[in-house]
Amino acid sequence: MKIALVAHDGKKADLVSFVLQHRPLFQNADLYSTATTGRHMEQAGLVVNKVLSGPQGGDAQIAAMVASKEMDVVIFFRDPLGKHPHEPDVQMLMRICDVHNIPLATNYAAAMLILKGIKCDQLNQ
Numbered sequence: 575m576k577i578a579l580v581a582h583d584g585k586k587a588d589l590v591s592f593v594l595q596h597r598p599l600f601q602n603a604d605l606y607s608t609a610t611t612g613r614h615m616e617q618a619g620l621v622v623n624k625v626l627s628g629p630q631g632g633d634a635q636i637a638a639m640v641a642s643k644e645m646d647v648v649i650f651f652r653d654p655l656g657k658h659p660h661e662p663d664v665q666m667l668m669r670i671c672d673v674h675n676i677p678l679a680t681n682y683a684a685a686m687l688i689l690k691g692i693k694c695d696q697l698n699q
Contacts, residue, residue: 575603575692578636578648579611580628580667582658585651586614592651592685594618599689606639608632633663637670647692648678649685 577600581589589611593600605622607615609632612624626632639645648671650664658664671678679685 575646576639576644577603577605578639578645578650579605579607579615579622580633580636580648581611581614581651582653582656583610584653584656586611588682589649589651590614590618590620592649592682593620596689599692606636606645608636628663629660631663633660633667637663637667640667640670640674640676643674645676647688648676649688650678650680651682651685652680 579589579593593605593615600620605615605620607622607624609624609627609630611628612622615622625635636645636648640648648667650667652664668678668680670676677688677691679688
């Protein structure tokens, strides 16, 4: 399973904490992240494949992987109250997930539901 992990600056610590809390469910997955989020993940001892930072095109790179059916899940902890100059890229990533029917979590609660689905799927295999 390939999982993209992305977070706005104000949510990076929350995403790292989330992944660490549920590390066993992420252990067998290939993790992908934008550069800055990826550095935070690496500092926490996680192994991730990094693309460019979001404002430099990383969101678009993740979207291209989604469109190419190279990504199974996207977890993007968004900061809905902050200003983000690359917001069109974020909107494009979310639209591409919808177009290609790829699960997308933009907050903790949605990410938990996706993880529960992954866990159930693993138990049924």
